[in-house]
Amino acid sequence: MIQTDNLSIEKFQTVIADLENSSNKEIVQALDFLKNDFEETKTMLMDLSNHLDNIENLYNSVLKEYVKRNNG
Numbered sequence: 029m030i031q032t033d034n035l036s037i038e039k040f041q042t043v044i045a046d047l048e049n050s051s052n053k054e055i056v057q058a059l060d061f062l063k064n065d066f067e068e069t070k071t072m073l074m075d076l077s078n079h080l081d082n083i084e085n086l087y088n089s090v091l092k093e094y095v096k097r098n099n100g
């Protein structure tokens with residue numbers, strides 16, 4: 029989870045729990061926090077998806093060689 033200079037996770041949770049009584053500044057900081065967390069999570073998922081694709085391609089290459097050796 030992201031921690032910005034302006035908002036810690038604890039402060040974020042406090043703001044979210046009491047939105048009606050939070051200041052505009054705190055709400056903007058919460059929005060920035062969520063935007064940053066969203067972008068970081070999206071990047072991680074894309075990286076993991078690429079990693080899975082690479083693993084699948086490598087597995088298929090190794091399996092093809094294994095099958096070739098055992099059926100040849």
